[in-house]
Amino acid sequence: MSEMNETENIHKPRLTMHFKVEEEDFIIAGEAASKTKKALQQLGLKQEIVKNIAIIVYEAAMNIVIHANYGEVQVIIVPAYVTVIAQDKGGGIPDVDLAMQEGYSTAPIEAQEMGFGAGMGLPNMKKCSDIMHIETQVGVGTTLKATIYLHQSDAKQVETGAMYV
Amino acid sequence: MSDYFHSVTLDYDKCKGCTNCIKHCPVEAIRVHEGKAKIIQERCIDCGECIRACPNHAKVAVTDSLDKFSHFKYKIALPAPSFFGQFSDEINIEDILGAFLRIGFDDVYEVALAAEIVTHIVHQYLADRKYKKPLFSSACPAVLRLMQIKFPDLLNQVVPVMAPIDVAAYCAKEEAMKKTGLPYEEIGAFFISPCPAKATVVKHPLTDRISPVDGVIGVSLIYKDILKHITKDKAKEKTGPSLHKARSVGMAWGYVTGESKSVDFGTGLAVSGIHNVISLLEEIERGELKDVDFMELQACIGGCVGGPLNIQNLFVGRVKLRQMVKKYSSTTPYFQNNQLQELYEGGQFELTEPIQPRPIMVLDKDMSKALIKMERLDEITKDLPGLDCGACGSPSCHALAEDIVRGFAFDTDCVIKLRGKIKILAEELLDLAQKLPSSMSDDPAKKVSPP
Numbered sequence: 001m002s003e004m005n006e007t008e009n010i011h012k013p014r015l016t017m018h019f020k021v022e023e024e025d026f027i028i029a030g031e032a033a034s035k036t037k038k039a040l041q042q043l044g045l046k047q048e049i050v051k052n053i054a055i056i057v058y059e060a061a062m063n064i065v066i067h068a069n070y071g072e073v074q075v076i077i078v079p080a081y082v083t084v085i086a087q088d089k090g091g092g093i094p095d096v097d098l099a100m101q102e103g104y105s106t107a108p109i110e111a112q113e114m115g116f117g118a119g120m121g122l123p124n125m126k127k128c129s130d131i132m133h134i135e136t137q138v139g140v141g142t143t144l145k146a147t148i149y150l151h152q153s154d155a156k157q158v159e160t161g162a163m164y165v
Numbered sequence: 166m167s168d169y170f171h172s173v174t175l176d177y178d179k180c181k182g183c184t185n186c187i188k189h190c191p192v193e194a195i196r197v198h199e200g201k202a203k204i205i206q207e208r209c210i211d212c213g214e215c216i217r218a219c220p221n222h223a224k225v226a227v228t229d230s231l232d233k234f235s236h237f238k239y240k241i242a243l244p245a246p247s248f249f250g251q252f253s254d255e256i257n258i259e260d261i262l263g264a265f266l267r268i269g270f271d272d273v274y275e276v277a278l279a280a281e282i283v284t285h286i287v288h289q290y291l292a293d294r295k296y297k298k299p300l301f302s303s304a305c306p307a308v309l310r311l312m313q314i315k316f317p318d319l320l321n322q323v324v325p326v327m328a329p330i331d332v333a334a335y336c337a338k339e340e341a342m343k344k345t346g347l348p349y350e351e352i353g354a355f356f357i358s359p360c361p362a363k364a365t366v367v368k369h370p371l372t373d374r375i376s377p378v379d380g381v382i383g384v385s386l387i388y389k390d391i392l393k394h395i396t397k398d399k400a401k402e403k404t405g406p407s408l409h410k411a412r413s414v415g416m417a418w419g420y421v422t423g424e425s426k427s428v429d430f431g432t433g434l435a436v437s438g439i440h441n442v443i444s445l446l447e448e449i450e451r452g453e454l455k456d457v458d459f460m461e462l463q464a465c466i467g468g469c470v471g472g473p474l475n476i477q478n479l480f481v482g483r484v485k486l487r488q489m490v491k492k493y494s495s496t497t498p499y500f501q502n503n504q505l506q507e508l509y510e511g512g513q514f515e516l517t518e519p520i521q522p523r524p525i526m527v528l529d530k531d532m533s534k535a536l537i538k539m540e541r542l543d544e545i546t547k548d549l550p551g552l553d554c555g556a557c558g559s560p561s562c563h564a565l566a567e568d569i570v571r572g573f574a575f576d577t578d579c580v581i582k583l584r585g586k587i588k589i590l591a592e593e594l595l596d597l598a599q600k601l602p603s604s605m606s607d608d609p610a611k612k613v614s615p616p
């Protein structure tokens with residue numbers, strides 16, 4: 001996270017939730033999303049925002065289960081924004097632009113049989129977040145970072161490039 | 166009237182303070198303190214799970230008593246569709262309905278008949294309007310209450326049509342006004358209910374609209390009386406138009422799948438059992454099942470026949486009701502299609518007021534303070550044994566941590582934490598005892614004489 005433009009009060013207090021994602025663990029994504037949702041509701045966040053973050057957590061965890069086998073999803077909450085960081089040591093994404101396209105998927109046949117692999121995960125996550133960034137290296141792994149601002153004014157600043165994480 | 170009326174309440178004397186109920190409550194609304202269960206009023210959705218779970222029958226559903234009758238000049242009973250599954254199939258529905266008149270009602274109107282109207286309106290709504298899929302049934306009040314506190318985002322996908330019970334009350338009163346010339350206020354409509362949640366919504370409607378139902382009488386309260394007054398003596402039977410007007414389309418609403426099959430539009434799905442409903446709604450909230458048109462969600466397993474106020478075992482009731490539904494499937498319907506279409510177009514049974522969310526889970530109104538509380542909650546949870554034994558009176562270690570943060574409980578409520586503390590205390594005591602000054606020691610060996 002950038003140290004620029006930081007004032008004490010937007011970054012504190014700070015809560016981090018960790019979800020370990022293991023191979024073949026198709027249940028964890030739903031669980032992580034539910035737990036995140038419950039926490040965000042208890043914090044009194046707007047429904048729309050809660051829903052979007054839950055979708056990001058779910059899709060990010062699912063992508064690790066299906067495409068990378070092992071990793072971790074973190075949800076970092078501060079009063080100004082929520083950031084979801086999904087990290088894995090999987091095969092990486094050779095072409096991120098391609099992966100971001102709706103309908104593009106390399107999901108294995110078993111995953112498709114379970115109803116995954118529509119190639120909609122990443123595009124949906126992008127729609128649900130204010131900023132999304134993917135760092136990936138073939139053979140090493142992938143780190144995805146998605147940030148959602150909790151106040152309209154901050155989200156607007158993102159569009160004009162005045163603020164970034 | 167207090168801010169929160171709930172039908173589901175505790176029979177204080179019967180409660181033994183066991184923790185069966187707290188574990189079954191889908192919204193973690195029960196705690197056991199000082200040996201007695203307590204329902205957190207603002208969380209309770211009146212689903213009745215605790216009534217089923219309590220081995221001591223200490224959880225009860227309060228409904229109105231028959232005394233409420235005296236306020237009204239003309240009294241109408243509105244038996245639920247599932248009511249007819251409570252009787253042996255040798256008994257005719259007409260005779261059951263007749264019994265209501267014999268015990269003091271002036272008229273009887275089957276909710277199943279109103280369900281036929283609702284069936285048509287919902288079907289047309291699905292066919293004519295543009296809406297976000299899936300659309301949810303509005304019939305089960307416990308499910309709607311659940312959505313208010315846990316799935317507020319899905320509330321705008323509830324089909325904006327009144328539940329059959331309200332439609333029944335309006336229709337019955339209108340007919341009665343025509344028949345008797347009495348004003349609306351002097352006609353009382355009483356729902357004969359398998360369901361505590363219905364008793365609650367009548368007093369505290371989900372929207373701003375006042376319920377047309379004047380009282381709710383639990384099936385268990387009236388059942389014996391009805392049984393006694395069912396006469397098979399043909400000679401004593403009242404002549405005139407038959408009381409029984411409902412057909413299978415509406416009667417089937419009494420058990421799960423009945424409603425969605427009757428509505429019969431596109432893809433339908435029926436789910437019963439509050440825990441099943443919760444896991445399904447979680448999936449839907451994440452965007453699953455977007456291609457299902459209509460979802461019938463019922464808090465009770467098996468649907469309304471499984472209601473906690475019913476007499477019969479759920480499966481027995483269901484079989485009986487299904488047999489009746491079959492029996493009436495070929496009879497000519499009471500309503501003509503054009504009559505139903507008029508009611509749809511008239512819009513009088515549309516739910517115009519939105520069902521508002523009730524975000525009661527919030528830890529603090531100030532997000533920063535809520536975050537601090539949540540950090541503490543996290544720490545406390547980690548520190549608790551994680552056994553979810555319930556001995557502290559909260560349903561799980563996490564729930565206890567939440568109660569501590571909210572200021573309702575202490576970490577020593579946890580027996581395992583308490584034991585740990587006692588152990589430390591005991592060790593300290595021992596330590597102290599060994600440090601007793603020698604002058605006070607009774608051990609002669611310790612009494613060292615001065616050199």
Ligand SMILES: Nc1ncnc2c1ncn2[C@@H]1O[C@H](COP(=O)(O)OP(=O)(O)OP(=O)(O)O)[C@@H](O)[C@H]1O
Nearest residue numbers: 063067092099105106107116117118119120121122
């Ligand atoms: N963590 C990851 N590691 C490696 N490859 C990934 C990862 N996440 C996504 N991908 C690649 O990007 C593609 C597109 O991902 P996206 O989530 O959009 O679709 P999907 O997972 O295939 O299907 P859906 O999410 O709709 O079930 C994937 O098929 C995969 O090739």
Ligand SMILES: [Mg+2]
Nearest residue numbers: 062063121122
């Ligand atoms: Mg995906």
